[in-house]
Amino acid sequence: MTTAGQQIMKNPATAAPVPGTTSAKTAGKTFQVLEFLLGREHFAIDLFDVREVVEYTPITQLPNTASCIKGIIDLRGEITTIVDLKDRLHIPIDASRKDEDGRFIVLDEKLTGVKTGILVDDVLAVSTFEEEDVDKTSTAGAEEDDAIVGIIKKRSKDRENEVSELIIWIDIRQAMSIMEKKK
């Protein structure tokens, strides 16, 4: 399982720049992710890609940009581009949910070169998982440019029944690169 996991891990690693894999490796058998909510589903991204989480502030829309570019904000004096991840990942937008209830996850500058944040519905937690909790095979139906790394099975005890919650682990670097290509 371990070898298989590592091999699978190599695929995105080759496609993506080094630091993410490096961090995964340094974690050994464990890795840390930031869990967040998009629509009704739980997603997770590598913790080392994250700079910080900030509250929603009004967004200034930019003309003549991709639909997934939400606009810009002034984050402590720095212009930060906000990407709507739901739009990017083609997740249907729930009309009842307002943008104002959401959060911005500000990404590490090393990823994109410009200061970028993603708009998510809610940020849930910083979690640590083991390698064996990740299922990378079940993403077979996805398209080529899919940024999904794998599915993390989060076990939690609910009235003595072991319930496993599925968290979609995405490679934010991939997602952002696609965005850059389109640009």
Add this chain to the structure above:
Amino acid sequence: MSFIDDMKIGKKLIGGFVIVLLIMAMIAAYGYMSAQDAASRSKVMYETNLAAIDKMGLVSADFQQMRAEIYRYIYVPAARSAATTTIDGLKASIRANIDSYSNLDLTDKDKAALNSFETNYATFITEYDKTIKAADANDMKTVDAQLAAGSPLITSRTNAVAAYKEIIKLNQDNAAALNKASGDAAAAAALYMAILSIAGILIGIGVALYMARSITAPIEQVGKNLKELSNGHLGNRLKLSRKDEIGEMAAVMDQFSDDLQNNVIGTMKKIADGDLSTELKAKDIQDEITPALMTTTNSLRALVSEAGMLSKAAVAGQLSTRGNADKFKGGYREVIVGINQTLDGVVAPVNEAMRVSGEYAQGNFTARVDEKLNVQGDFVKFKEALNNVGIQVSKALTIINQQVGDLAASAEEANASVEEVSAGSAQVAKNASGVSVNAEKATQGVEQVQKAMEDLSRTIQDVATKSELVAKIVQDTTNYSREGMELARKTEQGMQGITKSSNDVNQIILEIKAQMDKISEIVNLITDLANQTNLLALNAAIEAARAGDAGRGFAVVATEVKSLAVESRASAERISEMIDNLQKQTLSAVDAVSAANTGVKEGSAALHETLTSFNNIVTSIDKISQNVSDVAAAAEEQAASVEEVTASVNEVGGLMQNTTREATDAAAASEESSAAIDQITKVVANVNTIVDKVTKEVSRFKC
């Protein structure tokens, strides 16, 4: 002290003087004793002390001379024999004086001093002789030794001198003590004498005063009693129980008073009361009071018997009897003569009056009292009265004759008038019966009218009764309406209370709502804070993770903070939910209260309508009541009118009956008048008969 009162006055005086003399003797005796006491002291002083001092003075002189003689003897050998003689004489003199002193009445101290002197004197003489012998032997050494200070001779001499000086001093002291005792005794004697003298004087004055009282007081009493007697007050008695001269005098005086009061004055009182039966005897030949009293009694007795005889004769009609004036003297004689003259003055007029009265008795009223008869005083009136009887009776008889004639004529006239009256009254009786018949018919008509009126009255009465019933019912209805109104008013008050309460509830609920809104705000704040905390915790976790192993501990803290933030948010959400529920319930409560208010308002409106309806009812009932009262009043007026009519008809009936009765009475009266007229006719006939008789009788008197 009554024994003093019983003593004779002489004895009393002597006794008083004796008492005073005794007291004086006691004072004198005491004075004498004191003088004797003083004299004895003086004697002691003189005999003992003065003599002793005298003797000792001689001793002293001799002793001093002896003291000088020895020097003469020693240093003037030529005068030795003379000195020896002088010394022997001195020794003898001293011895004699000492002996005579020792024979005096000496005290122990005196004796002790004398012994001391004797002892020292003996030593002195011995040494003296020794010195003389030494001088004779020309042993000048011994002589000088003897004459030197501290030698037995000088010592014994000094002691002897001290001893007789002591004796003199003792005697002087004794004399001073005696002198002091004498002075004290004299002062005491003076004090006792003064006290005794004052006591004696006081007792003497007391005795004198008592004596004087014992003698003068009863004498004053006697004098007072004599004064009373002279004023005719015989009731007082002295009644002194004493047996001295004054007592005897008082007893005699009391006896005299008794005699005067009981015998003399008693008898005089009896005479004054007309009791002449008292017989008294003279006490002795010299008694003047009793014989004088008896003479008075006898004269009065004779006078009384003469007057009694005359009065008995007068009562028996023996007017010729006269009293014997020669038997009496003075005033008594004048009494009897006066009585005789009185009888003479009365008898003549009485005889003449008897004659005239006899004439009058025979019907001869022309008789008069003889003018020749000499009458005086009351008899003049008597005579005129008698004559007047004759004159007045004659005059009356003349008038009677005339009147009787007139009466006879009047009787005739009366007879004719009576007959006319009789005819008139028969006509009246006939008319009266006609009136009576008509009146009875009228009465029947009136009775029918009365019956009709009674029927009408009953009908009106019914109307009045029914009106009253209606009025009562109306009254009840009014009361019920009023009660209804009252209830409605109370209900309205209740409604108002409810409205007020529900307004209060509304107010309270609104306040609660405001509080809840505030709580909601706070909860929102908490939620917000929890969210921010959550965010901070996340960022902290991220930073911790990026820090690698170093941030591991911090990561744990961040996780904890995050979980707390989550819990806070959950709690805040729950509170928010609860408050939402509460607010919903509050709103429904507000709705309920406003619904209740609406209900109350509707109820209130309905009550107002009810009240108005009740008011209308009351107004209507009042109107009905008014109308019924009007009907009742009208009925009463009708009843009154009917009563008036009935009364009038009754009056007419009464008048009719009166008419009938009066008509009947008139008929009866007419009949009675007829009877009376018959009687009058009879009376007139009687009068005629009487007039005839009177005329006949009167003609018998001469006038």
